[in-house]
Each structure stands twice: as C-alpha cells, then as structure tokens.
Amino acid sequence: MSKFGKSFAAIFVAASALAPAAQAATLKFAYQGPLTQLDPYSLNETFTLSMLGNVYEGLIRRNEKLEIEPALAESWELVDPTRWRFHLRKGVKFQNGNDFTADDVVFSVDRLRGEGSDLTSRLPKDTKVEVVDAHTVDFVLSSPNPILPSEWETMFIMDKEWTEEHDAVKITSASDTTPNYASLHANGTGPFKVTMHEPGVQTTFEKFDGWWDTAKHNLDKVEFTPIGSDATRVAALLSGEMDMVYPVPVQDLKRIDGNGSTRVMTGPELRTIFLGMDQTRDELLYSSVKGKNPFKDVRVRKAFYQAIDIDGISQKIMRGMSTPSALMISPLLFSRSGEFHRYPYDPKAAKALLEDAGYPDGFSIGMDCPNDRYVNDDAICQAVASMLARINVKVNLNAQPKAKYFARILYSGGYDTSFYMLGWTPPSFDSWNILADLEACRDDQGNGGAFNIGGYCNPKVDELAKQILVENDPKTRDDLIAQAFTLTHEDVSYIPLHQQSLAWGVSDKLTLAQRADDQFLFRFVTKN
Amino acid sequence: MLGFALRRFVQAVIVMLAVALIAFSMFRFVGDPVNQMVGMETSIEAREALRERLGLNDPLPLQFTRFVTNAAQFDFGTSYQFRQPVADLFAKRIPATLELSFTSALFALLAGIPMGIYAGLNRESWLSKLFLSVSLIGISLPTFFIGILLIFLFSVTLQWLPSFGRGDVVEIGSWWTTGFLTVSGLKALILPSITLGLYQMTLIMRLIRAEMLEVIRTDYIKFARARGLSNRAIYLRHALKNTLIPVITITGLQLGSIIAFATITETVFQWPGMGLLFLQAVQNVDIPVMAAYLILTAFLFVSINFIVDILYFLIDPRLRVKQA
Numbered sequence: 001m002s003k004f005g006k007s008f009a010a011i012f013v014a015a016s017a018l019a020p021a022a023q024a025a026t027l028k029f030a031y032q033g034p035l036t037q038l039d040p041y042s043l044n045e046t047f048t049l050s051m052l053g054n055v056y057e058g059l060i061r062r063n064e065k066l067e068i069e070p071a072l073a074e075s076w077e078l079v080d081p082t083r084w085r086f087h088l089r090k091g092v093k094f095q096n097g098n099d100f101t102a103d104d105v106v107f108s109v110d111r112l113r114g115e116g117s118d119l120t121s122r123l124p125k126d127t128k129v130e131v132v133d134a135h136t137v138d139f140v141l142s143s144p145n146p147i148l149p150s151e152w153e154t155m156f157i158m159d160k161e162w163t164e165e166h167d168a169v170k171i172t173s174a175s176d177t178t179p180n181y182a183s184l185h186a187n188g189t190g191p192f193k194v195t196m197h198e199p200g201v202q203t204t205f206e207k208f209d210g211w212w213d214t215a216k217h218n219l220d221k222v223e224f225t226p227i228g229s230d231a232t233r234v235a236a237l238l239s240g241e242m243d244m245v246y247p248v249p250v251q252d253l254k255r256i257d258g259n260g261s262t263r264v265m266t267g268p269e270l271r272t273i274f275l276g277m278d279q280t281r282d283e284l285l286y287s288s289v290k291g292k293n294p295f296k297d298v299r300v301r302k303a304f305y306q307a308i309d310i311d312g313i314s315q316k317i318m319r320g321m322s323t324p325s326a327l328m329i330s331p332l333l334f335s336r337s338g339e340f341h342r343y344p345y346d347p348k349a350a351k352a353l354l355e356d357a358g359y360p361d362g363f364s365i366g367m368d369c370p371n372d373r374y375v376n377d378d379a380i381c382q383a384v385a386s387m388l389a390r391i392n393v394k395v396n397l398n399a400q401p402k403a404k405y406f407a408r409i410l411y412s413g414g415y416d417t418s419f420y421m422l423g424w425t426p427p428s429f430d431s432w433n434i435l436a437d438l439e440a441c442r443d444d445q446g447n448g449g450a451f452n453i454g455g456y457c458n459p460k461v462d463e464l465a466k467q468i469l470v471e472n473d474p475k476t477r478d479d480l481i482a483q484a485f486t487l488t489h490e491d492v493s494y495i496p497l498h499q500q501s502l503a504w505g506v507s508d509k510l511t512l513a514q515r516a517d518d519q520f521l522f523r524f525v526t527k528n
Numbered sequence: 529m530l531g532f533a534l535r536r537f538v539q540a541v542i543v544m545l546a547v548a549l550i551a552f553s554m555f556r557f558v559g560d561p562v563n564q565m566v567g568m569e570t571s572i573e574a575r576e577a578l579r580e581r582l583g584l585n586d587p588l589p590l591q592f593t594r595f596v597t598n599a600a601q602f603d604f605g606t607s608y609q610f611r612q613p614v615a616d617l618f619a620k621r622i623p624a625t626l627e628l629s630f631t632s633a634l635f636a637l638l639a640g641i642p643m644g645i646y647a648g649l650n651r652e653s654w655l656s657k658l659f660l661s662v663s664l665i666g667i668s669l670p671t672f673f674i675g676i677l678l679i680f681l682f683s684v685t686l687q688w689l690p691s692f693g694r695g696d697v698v699e700i701g702s703w704w705t706t707g708f709l710t711v712s713g714l715k716a717l718i719l720p721s722i723t724l725g726l727y728q729m730t731l732i733m734r735l736i737r738a739e740m741l742e743v744i745r746t747d748y749i750k751f752a753r754a755r756g757l758s759n760r761a762i763y764l765r766h767a768l769k770n771t772l773i774p775v776i777t778i779t780g781l782q783l784g785s786i787i788a789f790a791t792i793t794e795t796v797f798q799w800p801g802m803g804l805l806f807l808q809a810v811q812n813v814d815i816p817v818m819a820a821y822l823i824l825t826a827f828l829f830v831s832i833n834f835i836v837d838i839l840y841f842l843i844d845p846r847l848r849v850k851q852a
Contacts, residue, residue: 030692034808036609044570116581118566120574172611179612198620199610200808201800202693227692227798228808231676235691239683372811403813407560411572412579446572 025220027510027525029244030233034200034226037183040156041117042171044427049154050519051224054205055095056156056188059086059105060149064513064524066332066429068149072100072157072189081144081472088135092212094159095186095193102131107160116171121427122155123148144470146477150428162187191215191523192222200226205522218526237262237505243527244512246504246520250319250375256505265504265514268323270330271425273374275384275495277301277418280455284418286366286396294359295418295454301492302343303353307391308384309345314498317379322498327485328434329426330499332516336482340489342496350391362392367419368409373402374423375500381421395419411446415453422453423500425517431481435465439488456493536837540830547826548599551819552592561608561813582608595819604820609812614820618802623705624694625794625801629786631717632725637779640729644736644771649763651741659733666730675723675796682719690716692798724793728782732775739771784832788825 031047040052061071073086092100109129112119128140139148163169163182172180186194189212192205205222207215227233227245234252236242238259248256248264256262277295278284284293294300310324323331324342331337354362369381378399385395400408409417426433440449441457449456464484471477488494502518513524562575562584579585583594598605604614647656666674683691695712697705707713743749744767752762791803798804802821809817 034609037611039611042611044566115577118570118574121571172606179606179616183611198800199612199617200805201620225693225798228804228811229672229796229798232679232692232796232798235676235679235684239687239691241683241690241692401811403560403563403811406563410563412560412562412575450572 025218025527027219027222027244027522027527028225028242029222029246029520030225030227030236030242031246031520032226032228032230032233035197035203035224036199037172038186038194038197039168039171039180039183040154040158040186040188041112041119042183044118044121046425046518050521051203052156052186052188053154053190053519054192054222054522055186055190055194056158057190058152058155058157059088060152062153062515064515066516068153071153072105076149078472079138082141084139084141084148085132086137086139088137089212090135092189093210094162094189095208095210096159096162097210098159098161100157100159100189101134102137103134104157104160105129105137106131107163108155108157111158111163111169111171112155114171119155122151144472146470146472146474147428147430147432150430156188158182159187191217192219215523216526217523219522222522234505237507240507243507243510244504244520246502247375248503248505250321250503252505253319253321253503261508263506263508265506265512266321266501267514267516268330268332268499269425269502269518270333270429270499270516271374271423272325272328272330272499273322273377273380273421273423273497274325274328275304275497276420276422276454276456277304277495278415278454279493280457284365285416286418288364288394289359294357294363297357298492299353299357300359301495303350303357303391304388304393305343305350305492305495306346306353307350307387307393308495308497309387310342310497311345312387313380313383317376317383318498318500321375321501321503323501324498325496326489328424328438328488328494328496329431330516333426333429334431334481334485335478339482340485343492347387347390354391354393359392362394364394364396365419366396366398366417367421368405368417369397369399369421370402370405371399373405374421377421380497409453411450415455417453420453422451424451429517431485432465432468435461435468435481435484439484439493440465454494456488456491458487458491458493461487532841533838536834540834543830544823544826545596548596548819548823549592551822552595555815555818561815563813565608599819599823604823605816607809607817608814609809609817610814614816617805617817618820618824619703620705621800621802621805624707624799625787625790625803627707628717628720628724628790628794628799628801629783631721632786632790633728633779633783634725635721636725636728636732636782639725640732641736641775643729644733645740645763645768647733648737648740648744663730663733666726671723671727671792672796674726675719675793678719678723679796689719691719694800720793720797720799723796724786724790728779728786731778731782735775735778736771739774740767743767743770780832780836784829788828 033047035048035051036043038052040056057071059071059073060068063069072089072092074089076084076086079085088102088105094100106129112122124141124145126142130138130140132138166181168180168182172183184197191208191211193208194203195206196202196204203224207220227236230249233245234248234256237245237256253264256264278293279295281293283291284295314320314322314324326340326342327334327337367381367385369378371378381397381399385397388395407413409415409420424438437449437451439456439461440452441459441462442448442450442452442455461484464480468477468480471480502514504514506512509528511526562579565578566575583591602615606612607614607617610617643659647659650656679691682689693716694707695716696710697707697713698709699705707717749762749767752766790801791807793799794801794803795807805817806821
C-alpha cells in the first residue's frame with residue numbers, strides 16, 4: 001500500500017470511528033398514524049398527547065411504572081378536603097426563554113376549559129383556580145375529589161405570554177379558516193422542542209438544553225414519520241432505516257424477533273376489550289326474539305359469557321398477545337383485582353342457562369364490531385360468533401370501519417346496537433371512571449353513563465360510585481370499589497374479554513421504557 | 529370554433545357539478561366526522577357543540593350550496609384532522625405527487641417502447657417471451673403487492689434503496705420541493721416509480737408490439753425494404769413513427785390516471801403526496817380533504833378531456849365541416 005493510500009485509509013478509519021458517535025443521538029421512529037397538530041388541548045388521544053408530552057409538561061408526571069411524580073409542581077397538599085395547594089417548581093423556563101409562573105397555570109387551565117377544547121374532562125367544571133403567590137396555586141373544588149391530579153400528566157401548561165403574543169388563545173376549531181399558531185408551533189417546558197412540523201409527513205424534535213430536570217436520555221434529535229402501511233413500517237425497521245416502530249402487527253412479531261438486530265417489546269396495555277349487550281330496550285333492535293329482550297335476563301348474559309373460550313381467543317387469534325380479564329379495568333390499575341376471576345368457559349353450563357331462561361333452541365342476534373380499531377377486532381368477533389353458534393345462538397356479524405361503527409353505536413347514533421364490542425382505558429387510571437362512564441345508569445339522552453351503550457343499570461352500583469368519588473381514605477375507597485365490581489360481575493353487566501398487548505418493534509441499539517399506557521416518551525430512551 | 533369551445537365548457541361545468549353532488553352525498557355514508565375529531569371520553573354536549581360549529585346540523589341543500597360556492601373560489605375549508613386550510617395542505621403535497629407521476633410516466637415510456645419494439649421484431653426470441661411474461665405480472669399483480677415485494681427485496685434484503693418517504697428534498701421557491709436534486713431523493717424515487725409505472729409500461733409495451741406486428745406487414749414497409757433501406761431506418765424511422773400515434777393518445781390519457789390514482793403506491797411507500805393525504809382523510813372522515821381531492825381529480829380529467837376535444841377540433845377538419 002502506498003504512503004498516500006495508508007494515510008487515506010487512516011483518515012477513513014478515523015472518520016468511520018467518529019461517525020457513529022455523532023449519529024447515535026438521532027432517534028428515528030414511525031407510528032401508524034400522523035401527528036395531526038400541536039395544540040395540546042384540541043385532541044384527547046393517546047398518541048397526540050404522548051408526542052406533545054415530550055414538549056409540554058403538566059404539574060405532575062408519571063414514571064416508567066406510571067407512578068405519579070412531581071413535575072412542574074414540586075409538591076402539593078390538601079389544605080382542606082376541597083382545597084388542593086400546588087407549590088410550583090422555581091427556575092423553570094419555557095423553550096422561548098420565558099419564566100414559568102402561577103399565571104401560566106391559571107391561563108392554561110382557562111384555555112383548557114374554553115371553547116373547542118377536547119380536554120375539559122381533566123378537572124371538574126366548577127373548579128376555581130386561585131393564585132396564592134407567583135409559585136403557589138390553589139384548586140378549589142365544590143366536592144372532595146381524592147384523585148384530582150391523576151389525569152394531569154397530560155394537562156399541559158402553556159406559556160401565557162407566548163400564546164397571547166401569537167394570538168392563539170382561542171383553540172382552532174375545524175370551522176376556522178386560518179390555522180392557529182399553536183396548532184403548528186409548540187413552546188413547552190419539556191425535554192424536547194419541535195423544530196419542524198409538517199402534518200402527516202414528518203415532525204422533528206431537538207433536545208431542549210434549558211430543561212429543568214437532568215436528562216437521562218442521550219438524544220440530540222428525534223425524527224418522527226407516520227407510516228400507515230403495516231408492511232412498510234415493519235420493513236423500515238428491518239432495513240435499519242428506523243430505530244423504533246409501533247404498533248407491530250401480531251403476524252410480524254416472529255420476523256422482528258428473529259431478525260438478529262431488532263426485537264419486539266411486549267407488555268399488557270391498560271385498555272380492556274369487552275362485549276356489551278343492550279339491556280334497556282324492551283325489544284332488541286336486531287334479534288329473532290320479538291316482544292321481549294333476552295339480555296334483560298342475567299342468565300342469558302351469563303350464558304353468553306360462559307360460551308366464550310377466552311383462552312382459545314388468546315392463543316389462536318391474539319397469538320398469546322393478550323391477557324384474559326375478569327374485570328373491566330386492567331389489573332395494573334386496581335390493587336384488589338386478584339380477588340376477581342372469570343366465569344369459567346363451559347358451553348354445557350351455558351346451554352343449560354339458556355334453557356332455564358326459556359331459549360332451549362337459542363335465537364339469532366345481530367352483533368356490531370369495528371374492523372380497524374383494536375388488535376384483530378373483527379377476527380375476535382368472528383370467533384365469538386362461532387363459539388355462540390355452539391349454544392345455538394346465531395350471530396349475524398356486522399363488522400365496520402371505526403368511523404362508521406362509532407357513529408352508530410354511540411349516543412350520536414342513538415345507541416343503535418344490540419350486541420357490540422368496545423375497548424376502554426380509564427383516562428384517570430382509576431376505577432371510578434369505569435363506574436361513572438360504563439356502569440352508571442343512563443337515560444335515552446345519554447345523561448349518566450354516557451358510554452354505557454347497553455344501558456346496564458343497578459342503583460346500588462351508582463350509590464357506591466357516589467361514595468367512591470368523595471372518599472379520601474385509600475383503603476376504604478378500594479373496599480367500596482371491590483364491592484361495586486362484585487355487583488357488576490354478578491350482574492354480568494358486560495363480558496370482559498382481555499387486555500391486548502402492546503407491541504413495539506425496537507432496534508437493538510435502543511434501550512427504552514415501555515409504559516403500559518402506550519405513551520412513547522423520548523426521555524426514557526438511550527441509543528448506543 | 530368559439531361556439532364549440534363554449535358548449536364543451538358548459539358540459540365540463542355540468543360534469544363538475546355532478547361530481548360535486550355525488551361526492552357530497554357520498555360523505556353521508558362514510559361515518560361521523562365528529563367521532564374522529566374528539567377523544568373517546570368527550571362528553572355528549574361537547575360533541576353536539578362541535579357538530580353545530582361545523583354546520584353539520586344545517587339542512588343538506590344549504591350545506592351543498594355552501595360547499596359549491598366555496599369550492600368555486602378554491603376555498604375547500606379547514607381539514608378536520610390537521611386544522612389547516614385544505615388548499616395549503618394540497619399545495620404542499622402536489623410537488624411530491626407530480627414528481628412521482630412524471631418519473632413513472634418516463635419510466636413507462638423509456639422501458640416500454642424499446643421492449644415493445646424488440647418484442648414486435650423478434651417474436652420468437654426468448655427475451656421477447658420473458659418481456660411478455662413480465663408484462664403479464666405487471667398487468668395481473670395488484671400494485672400494493674408489487675410495492676411490498678420490491679420493498680422486501682431492495683430495502684430489507686439487499687438494503688439498497690429506502691422503503692418509505694421522499695428522502696431529502698430541496699425547496700425551490702416557496703411553493704415547490706424537489707427530490708431530483710439529492711442522492712437520497714433520487715434513490716427514494718426508484719421503487720415507487722417502478723411500482724406506479726409498471727402497469728403503464730406493460731400497456732405501452734404490448735401496444736407497441738401489437739402495432740409493430742401490424743405495421744411491418746403493410747405494403748409501405750415492403751416497399752421500403754425493396755428500396756434497399758437499412759433495417760434500422762425501416763424500423764425506427766418508418767414503422768415506429770406510425771405505431772406511436774395510439775401510444776401518444778394512451779400516454780396522455782394514462783398520465784391523468786397516474787396522477788389521480790397514485791393513492792395506493794403513495795400509501796405503500798408512505799410517499800407524502802395527495803393520494804396519501806386522501807387515504808388518511810378517508811380513514812378519519814376528513815370530509816373537506818376528501819371533497820377537495822375528488823373535485824381536484826375531476827377537474828384534472830375534465831380539463832384533459834376539454835383540451836383533447838379542442839385539439840381534435842383543430843386537427844380533424846371533418847368536425848369543422850359538421851359544425852357548418
């Protein structure tokens with residue numbers, strides 16, 4: 001080798017040794033849907049909030065295990081049962097250099113409760129927010145609420161001056177013709193700032209050096225690209241163009257694990273998938289039974305429950321990527337969930353129950369199901385239909401895209417269904433939400449349990465829910481919750497199926513924390 | 529001439545209105561946009577308020593009139609998903625789609641014509657048979673499948689070409705971005721253009737082959753041969769020229785459909801063009817985007833047809849005689 005060649009080679013080696021270190025801190029990842037806009041209050045949806053959670057912060061935040069820890073508030077206390085006092089962190093800067101103060105909290109909470117906000121449920125309507133001093137804020141409630149800050153990780157705090165300066169106080173509604181500054185730009189206190197946002201194409205983030213906390217991640221840059229096609233998303237990970245993609249379809253799990261340089265991270269998700277039954281109409285809309293509603297009889301509901309082979313669904317359809325559930329809430333979110341067990345799969349018992357109820361020859365029933373919302377949703381419904389056929393219940397399955405499906409079965413469609421599938425995660429990570437939104441009695445206008453599509457109603461459960469809402473002692477509270485769940489279990493208010501698993505495809509270069517709420521936060525990522 | 533153009537123009541307007549009406553009534557069946565715009569646990573009152581603000585509670589004729597009046601002024605409203613004016617969204621996506629379509633059309637012509645000529649002249653050679661089998665694949669395999677096959681071969685296995693996106697783009701002026709000027713941009717163009725152009729290439733190849741077979745049997749080719757012209761001159765100067773007329777017509781018409789129906793290819797390759805925007809809009813019931821796309825597509829076809837009609841009128845004197 002000539003002298004020139006040697007020195008050239010030496011330069012080349014030096015350059016290639018340096019190159020990975022310089023590039024290592026860029027994270028590239030893909031998700032199935034786009035980040036539609038950056039306004040933190042306009043869409044209450046996990047992915048959007050999770051992305052914005054890298055830029056904005058709330059008064060509290062949650063760690064890898066979803067435990068609450070202080071964020072923009074350093075500490076908080078109950079001054080009296082209806083007055084919460086939050087002591088704000090000092091010396092926190094927004095990404096534009098402005099100081100974070102109590103005024104920003106009041107401003108953000110007002111904006112969050114304003115017209116066009118989709119996050120109004122973050123705090124009770126009549127809550128008053130009072131500034132005590134520049135770094136202390138009181139939240140005054142009309143009735144006690146022991147879980148007040150539980151949803152506040154995603155109650156992001158915006159900068160008052162920045163928002164007013166850019167005329168973005170009003171949240172962009174879809175009827176406006178000019179986009180709001182805040183829906184295309186972001187200015188939070190979080191570990192990353194948005195450097196480029198082209199909706200539906202790409203969003204890039206950069207490390208924010210002025211972050212108040214010590215960074216445990218080693219990223220300088222993050223590039224997010226939405227990739228809608230499952231096959232392309234998986235291919236982008238396998239080819240090394242992406243460091244992380246999610247979600248991964250169940251049929252590709254083995255491919256990614258067997259690739260040698262990528263792996264699949266799985267874990268139970270918080271969402272519970274379940275089946276619901278119309279228990280309120282006097283005659284079902286879609287059934288061969290006329291003049292009465294078979295679902296009003298608890299024996300029929302239990303027969304349906306016991307006819308479903310949940311382990312079969314878990315193994316054959318979910319390929320092990322689901323955990324059968326006895327409750328309507330993830331076991332991670334309720335301390336006493338271990339006391340509850342599913343009714344066993346027993347087609348004979350199910351048949352006997354149907355006979356007792358007066359349907360020895362079964363009947364036919366229309367079932368509604370989404371086909372693009374949950375993991376393998378329509379395949380699960382098909383399996384349920386064939387399992388019910390064994391107890392002589394003929395299911396006419398109607399699987400539809402989510403846009404059409406939800407338009408029909410929710411309040412806006414007049415709860416137009418007899419037998420349906422739904423998935424639910426309590427946004428507060430707390431059982432009370434299940435009792436209030438899914439199990440509470442409702443009227444035809446949807447007052448009460450608005451998402452209680454089947455209209456299950458047990459006044460005793462409602463009474464317990466009222467007590468749970470204001471009970472401040474955790475142990476008594478869990479007792480009450482267990483009582484309520486026992487009642488709904490005995491009533492077979494729903495047929496809980498399972499918690500589906502999260503499936504993230506990850507390059508072996510990455511170490512990261514997978515949170516059970518499917519939030520992907522860059523501050524938990526390190527890249528070698 | 530003016531009267532003819534004017535009549536055609538009126539017809540075009542009627543077609544556009546009909547498309548608008550069909551598009552508009554279709555949206556009644558795609559689902560409820562409000563459900564896609566809010567989170568699951570959003571209250572019923574908030575949903576109702578949003579519906580009211582969007583004007584979804586107004587009577588249908590009113591909604592339609594509002595839609596047509598705005599569309600005539602190129603105001604397609606605000607996207608439900610992105611909360612941005614639809615016109616801006618499309619303006620950003622048009623360069624991607626046009627560059628992809630142009631490259632695919634070029635690929636179809638540059639590969640299709642020589643292959644067609646060869647297959648027409650050497651009917652029995654094994655290479656012609658290979659071309660014909662390949663073209664069969666091009667016609668019979670669905671686009672998304674070809675796309676995925678190419679991705680797994682060239683991106684995952686060989687790791688030569690990117691599996692998604694446009695690569696690095698360069699801005700030209702304030703309204704155009706191009707991938708032609710960077711290496712990664714050019715590499716990113718290869719797989720999607722082959723996928724999108726394969727069908728057209730096949731079509732052109734088979735067309736040229738058939739025409740070629742026809743033409744070389746005609747008297748003037750025999751005559752040319754008798755004059756002692758070289759094969760090259762006969763085939764390329766005399767035969768090919770005559771086969772090109774139908775090819776040009778077809779290419780022109782196909783260009784419209786390449787642009788309009790790049791949807792599938794754009795989705796497979798996450799190509800940030802109009803088609804991808806449209807498919808995302810369908811999934812999320814983003815009515816303003818869907819409406820704009822359908823109107824734009826219809827406008828494209830109507831204008832192409834309008835121009836073709838006028839050209840025929842200029843070229844073909846018989847049409848003019850009938851007028852008189």
